[in-house]
Amino acid sequence: MKVLVATEKPFAKTAVDGIRNIVEKAGMQLALLENYTEKAQLLQAVADADALIVRSDKVTREVVEAAKNLKIVVRAGSGYDNLDLEACTEKQVVAMNTPGQNANAVAELAIGMMIYMARNQFQPGTGTELRGKTLGVHAYGDIGRLVAGLATGLGMKVCVYHHRFKGSELQTDTITGVDSPEELYKVSDYLSLHVPARPQSIGSIGKSLLSLLPKGACIINTSRKEIMNEQELEEILAERTDLKYASDVAPNNQAILEEKFGSRVYATPKKMGAQTKEANVNAGFAAARQIVAFLKEGDRTFQLNK
Ligand code: 3PG
DSSP: OEEEEEESSOOOHHHHHHHHHHHHHTTOEEEEEESOOOHHHHHHHHTTOSEEEESSOOBOHHHHHHOTTOOEEEESSSOOTTBOHHHHHHTTOEEEEOTTTTHHHHHHHHHHHHHHHHTGGGOSSOOOOSTTOEEEEESOSHHHHHHHHHHHHTTOEEEEEOTTSOHHHHOOSSEEEOSSHHHHHHHOSEEEEOOOOOTTTTTOBOHHHHTTSOTTOEEEEOSOGGGBOHHHHHHHHHHOTTOEEEESSOOTTHHHHHHHHGGGEEEOSSOOTTOSHHHHHHHHHHHHHHHHHHHHHOOOTTBSOO
């Protein structure tokens, strides 16, 4: 059995070594395609793979169809908007993710980006502190929960919203749960987005919500650029000169945003939320173990296309 790790943005070496160890101990063979730049390279590499580990790499219908022996694909990470689940199901390929395994890295980056924006992107001048400010967490999954915990430790007030829960169900001694995104946005000096990219959430964060934010608020997006309505973001940043936006990976209109709004906007050059050695090890090892467990024992825990 051949397990292919195809990563346009490679894992840390220790993660790759560990993945190899897990795969080879199970009597399987590991193949690596790292730093590839062309889709054709991926199409060629998957041709004889029985299992595939990817990160944000796009596993399209074309890829699934090119992988004639493919039985399982694991997205080493949480968001699976890069997998064509329908194509996987049609071709009887099991698709999985590794939820929570890289969450801490993303949560730490979200807090780091808040501090970076509060301190004027480390440029000279007087900044502000996070202590005493209100953090709004939009979507309270693995990452949202970690961000909330870290923010509490920093002395922030934390307010959370999740579409599947009532506010009262999320309420704790240190966390205020709210019933609607509107309630959340109204109180959030910092708004941290953890909404996955799904058909219903693409472009869902726009002017109607962003205009509710308090004066001087800062939006931190470490989820997906696609959930933001970029045109409306541009409009609200023009209308509300007090707002700031920081994003892990540039929106499509980043050049325009920078030109118009300068240091009120910031974007990482390449998605880096999960880019830590620890997250690579956690997510990479989990992916390899899930593949071995599926191929050897038929274990379908974490299957997405049921
Ligand atoms: C995820 O959904 O797990 C994160 O966005 C990480 O993506 P990456 O593996 O491409 O860094």
